[in-house]
Amino acid sequence: MLTDTVCAALSAAGLGIAGLTAYRxxxxxxxxxAAYALIPLGLALTGVLDWVTNLVFQPTVWAGFGVLGLSWALFMISRAAERRSGGTRKERRSAAAAERTGLSAGASEPALGPGRGATGVKAAGRSKARGGTSSGTDDFSDIEAILKKHGI
Known part of the structure; x- marks a missing residue:
């Protein structure tokens, strides 16, 4: 009841100021x-203010907000602890499985020795077909020829 009276008084004062502004x-x-002045009256007539006052002045509502805040804080603490411990359970399982097989957690394939990549095998095959020995310089000479062809 008191909130309705206050809202009506605010609206009347706002409409009076709007009238003076229109006079100028x-x-x-x-x-x-005038639009701003009619908002409190509209809220009072729709019953929204009664809902808000019941929301603000009831201790059970504030207890509910406290429980929600506690839940949020626990969630953030668990996320921070998860980051600090090194990841999720799935990541730890994959790291443990990789450790059992003898690979490190980040390794995908064993590294090939120098000159044994895909281009090294082809170059070695050509040089052996010619009767020569394979070396790392054959690989680089092929690359140099390609770069010269393109003008680089």
Whole structure:
């Protein structure tokens, strides 16, 4: 009841200010002031203010907000602890499985020795077909020829 009276008084004062502003030929500003002035009256008539006052002044509502805050804090603490411990359970399982097989957690394949990549095998095959020995310089000469061909 008191909130309805306060809202009606605020709306009346706002409409009075809007009337004075319109008298000064500032119609756009007067329209805005009237729009703002009607908001408290509209809230009072729809019953929203009763809902808000019940929300604010009931201890059980504040206890509910406290429980929600505690839940949020526990969630953030668990996320921080998870980051600090080194990841999720799935990541730890894959790291343990890789450790059992003898690979490190980040390794995908064993590294090939120098000159044994895909281009090294082809170059070695050509040089052996010619009767020569394979060396790392054959690989680089092929690359140099390609770069010269493209003008680099």
């Amino acid at each position: 030929k500032r119609f756009l500003a007067a329209t805005r002031i």
